[in-house]
Amino acid sequence: RVRLAEAAAQRAHRHGRTVEILNDIGTDEIAEVGEEADLDLHGPSIGAESPRPASYTRRDEEGAMTQQPDTMSEPASLFDLWPQVIERRAAFLRAIDVTEEQARQHPGGKPEEWCILQVAQHVLGWTLNVEQVIEEAAAGRPEPKHPRGHIPSGSPETIAEVRTALIRASIAFATLPERMPAEPNAGVTVAHEVYGDLNYRGWFARCGAHDLDH
Numbered sequence: 470r471v472r473l474a475e476a477a478a479q480r481a482h483r484h485g486r487t488v489e490i491l492n493d494i495g496t497d498e499i500a501e502v503g504e505e506a507d508l509d510l511h512g513p514s515i516g517a518e519s520p521r522p523a524s525y526t527r528r529d530e531e532g533a534m535t536q537q538p539d540t541m542s543e544p545a546s547l548f549d550l551w552p553q554v555i556e557r558r559a560a561f562l563r564a565i566d567v568t569e570e571q572a573r574q575h576p577g578g579k580p581e582e583w584c585i586l587q588v589a590q591h592v593l594g595w596t597l598n599v600e601q602v603i604e605e606a607a608a609g610r611p612e613p614k615h616p617r618g619h620i621p622s623g624s625p626e627t628i629a630e631v632r633t634a635l636i637r638a639s640i641a642f643a644t645l646p647e648r649m650p651a652e653p654n655a656g657v658t659v660a661h662e663v664y665g666d667l668n669y670r671g672w673f674a675r676c677g678a679h680d681l682d683h
Contacts, residue, residue, distance in 0.1 A: 555639075565635075603645055607669040617661075
């Protein structure tokens with residue numbers, strides 16, 4: 470677990486690869502995650518409990534994967550996307566179940582590289598912000614997204630506290646499909662600094678890719 474989480478922090482800031490989530494995610498989802506990420510997140514520690522969905526196939530030597538649904542012709546609902554998004558969140562929560570000492574170790578001893586605690590604080594703030602982004606976009610009201618790499622001030626200061634807060638936030642996030650309007654607004658988008666304009670579906674799917682990045 471420690472190796473996975475430390476590698477995740479390194480990967481996010483040194484070896485980040487493009488992850489593109491299209492708004493019509495049910496038709497096509499592309500995730501370029503890089504070979505190191507693929508090995509880490511699908512190895513014995515996590516892969517045995519969270520197998521890669523059968524609908525995923527190797528796209529190219531870069532380590533890209535493309536979702537190829539067998540029957541889905543319409544853009545996916547949040548209910549369709551929910552299993553994969555929640556599976557990746559559960560894997561992330563397992564990976565940060567470490568000691569306080571381990572959580573504060575910076576990769577390579579370099580303070581500029583995020584430690585596990587900082588990664589967890591970032592994901593907590595990201596989750597709370599993007600939950601609002603999704604709800605407001607689906608209701609036709611764009612909500613600003615935090616800047617990329619943001620760690621909110623006032624974040625919990627221990628890994629145990631952050632993990633507990635993130636579990637609570639994840640439980641709330643997981644109920645988003647049930648809280649959508651009868652006819653969610655797919656035309657309202659909120660910009661991501663790298664991946665462009667995403668609607669409520671794109672942002673929900675982005676959560677799974679974001680967890681995989683980290």
